[in-house]
Every structure is written in structure tokens, then in C-alpha cells.
Amino acid sequence: MVIKKVCCIGAGYVGGPTCTVIAYKCPEVTVTVVDLSQERIDQWNSEDFNLPIYEPSLVEVVKECRGRNLFFSTDIDTAIQEADLIFISVNTPTKTFGLGKGRAPDLKYIENASRRIAKIADTDKIVVEKSTVPVRAAESIQRILQANNKPGCSFEVLSNPEFLAEGTAIRDLLNPDRVLIGGDETPRGRRAMEDLACVYENWIPRKKIILTNTWSSELSKLAGNAFLAQRISSINAMSAICEATGADVAEVAHAVGTDSRIGPKFLQASLGFGGSCFQKDVLNLVYLCEALNLPEVAAYWHQVIAMNDLQRRRFANKIISSLFNTVTDKKIAILGFAFKKDTGDTRESSSIYLCKFLMEEGAHLNIYDPQVVPQQILSELKYPSICDDPKKVDRLVTIFKSPYEAIKDTHAFVICTEWDEFVTLDYQTIYNSMLKPAFAFDGRRVLDHDNMQQIGFHIETVGKRRNMKGLNGYTPVTP
């Protein structure tokens, strides 16, 4: 089958950019992205291109394709009916209740989407699971589809996990390291995989398109995110040793990363990783291992999350101890609330947890982020697991439109997100506007620490002791 019409269920961080790039690169394919949320679809369709997500270059590509062969709609049924191929790109968050709470992914959105496809479709479809799912989820989708399909209508389910990173989504989609397609090892399954591969071949060289069995494809996505998260936790574990000994984690990362077997990427120590995927997908893997009766394997991967939690806590403790062991009623500016630069996404951002720890101590927080809207910041902080009293958030948190205004008259500022603009702020002016001693906490290691110290700041960072006097009782062992 030559794919002419594509439907994507879920117009979020994955469905939106992925299908925009497919429409951009395949002008002869009509792509309709559908969602239950009228608000989200209205934003995708907004005249002033005020899109629901921020990604560099996304607006430009949407401008090129929207109304030509790219459409956003809430008419899910028509889009399903007309499509040759349907991507399922709905959310799969960690369960917050019931069996597998705090570990297993909630698959209700996947199941609802599958049931809708089965109910509506009256011609053969290729159904592609793009959401990140546990191994063998495709089998469940296939069963739901087969048990509910209309006579004469058949489905082929493929796994095609998405590897884009937020902040570089368009770049990643235009030039991916690889595209992974998993399917049944039957002639029909093979044909469906080839049909999807043909779509990608419009702009991606064939040698970058990997075909595997369905389960390998599903597991590879979890494995990929687990390996990436593990590297961050590994360097963060080293940062704790650096802070206690006088080694510098940047020097260690450089020395380790120049080994070609290891490589330099993802070795940046920080106050911890965030984002909607790393924690969720590692927990998903942990749950899978537990279900498979592999408790040691589960414990191994769970430690990646434990190390991340520790890193956030250690950084908050460093702030509190530096500020003379109390932050109660002190004013602290938080620079950056997105989980990383070049995105407006705040899901699982380390900023949230840092704010939680500081609010528990009664600190007043002045928050600034160039992309995250105030409403979003407040709703993250008012989540019951972060702060059980929304009024406390209203009392302690103020949101600013400028970093200078946020930092003025504070005791300290903390860099939580590595936005480029934070590197080039006028730190002399900032220093002059702060209470003294003026403290700077660089949770992303983006500032020039010697320069900050020369200006007069007391600066603390991750993975490097600024004050070499007294090594916390550590005595180097002499052989």
C-alpha cells in the first residue's frame, strides 16, 4: 500500500512535531493530527501561530504546511476513517493509583485510542504505536482491534518509537540517528513495515531505518532512555565524590568522555534530570523487570532514579547550608523552570523539586523562565505531592518577567535551567542589586565561576568545591 493519508491521535510534544515534519517532507501525503482537547487543537490552528508547545523552528515548518497537507482537528472519527495509517501518540504517564502505582505506565489513553480505531475504522489500517509503551503493548492493541473490528476490516500493528529530544525536536526529526520500526515477522507484518519505511524514505536514508521484531522495538525505546538517564546519574554520582574530595567533575567528564568507547555526550553534571520521559520510562522498565521476576535487574535500574532524587536533595541542602543553615523568610530567585533549555515543558523539572524543598523551609521564591507561563509554574507547584497547601504557594512564590527584577533584593539566585540568556546577564548589575553576601548557585554549570567570584559573589556549583579549605573531614588515603 502506498500511504496517502495519515492520522495521528495525540497532538502533543510528539504527535505535533513528528507529523508536522512528515507533512513537510511528504507533500503528497495528507496528515491530520487529532486530539480530544479542543484547546490544544485551537492553539495548533491559531492564526498568530501561538502553538501549544515551544520548539525552535516548529512555527516555521507549521507555517509552511498547515492548510496544505497538514491539518489539526478534533474530528477524530473522520480522520480515523480516512487514514491508511494511524499513529497513536497519546500520553502514557506513570500511574498514580492502583496496581503498579508510581511505576507502571498508565495505558488507558492507548486503550481508549485503540478502541476508538476499532469502532470507527471500516477499511484496513496500519496502526503504529508511537507512544512509549511496555514490551508487548502492541500485542494488547492488536487483541483489542481484532476483538472489535468490523467484518472484512483488518489491522496491522507496528511499533515505531520516537527518539526526538525536546528542545531539538525539529532538528532530530529532520536528521534522526535512526528510525526504528518493529512489526510481526509475517508477510503482512513485513509489508506494513515496508509501507511505513517508504514514508520515512522521503527524507531519511534507508540505512538509517532499522527493522526489528515488535518486542525488540518496544524494548529498545525503554533501553535507550534508561541508558541516557543512567549516564546522567553516573556523572552526578561522580559529582558528589568531586564535591567531597576537591576533584572537578568537568575535568573528570572530559577525561572519561575522550575515551572513544565512552564518548563525550550526556556527561554534564547538574542538579538532576527532568522531563516527561526519563523517570517515567526507567520506572516502566523497573516495573517490567519486577513483573518478569527479575528483582535484581529492577533494583539496578531503580538506582538511576534514586541517584537523581539524591542529586536534587543534595543541591537543595547545599543552598540551605551555604545560606547559614536557614532560608526561612529569605528571598531566593529561581532562574529557569523548564526541565531544560529551548522548551516550555515543565514535566518532572528539577526546578519543581528544588522549589518544593525550599518552600518546605519557608523560603520566598522569585521565579523567572523565558518560556513557561506563570499559570503553568503555579499549577506545577500546587500539585498535592509538591505542596499540600495551595495558599502557601501563593504566599511564597512570585513570578517575574525579567531575570533582573526576579533577582533584585534577594539573598541568592539559583540557575535551574541552562537557558543561553543566563550566561550573558550583566552579573555586576545583578550583584549590586542583591542583599549581601550575595549567593549564586549554578545548578547547570553555565556561569564563569572565577569571574562571579571576582565580582564578589559567593558561588556554589555541582561537582566542584569552590572553597578548598577543609574537606568535610576527608583525609586523602596515602598508599
Ligand code: NAI
Ligand atoms: P502529551 O501529553 O504532550 O500529548 C498527548 C496528547 O494525546 C494530549 O494532547 C492528549 O489530549 C491526547 N490524547 C490522549 N488520549 C487521546 C485520545 N484517546 N484521543 C485523542 N487524543 C488523545 O504527550 P507527549 O509528550 O507528546 O508524549 C506522547 C508519547 O510519546 C508518550 O508515550 C511519551 O512517553 C512518548 N515520547 C515523548 C517524548 C517527549 O519528548 N515528550 C519523546 C519520545 C517519546
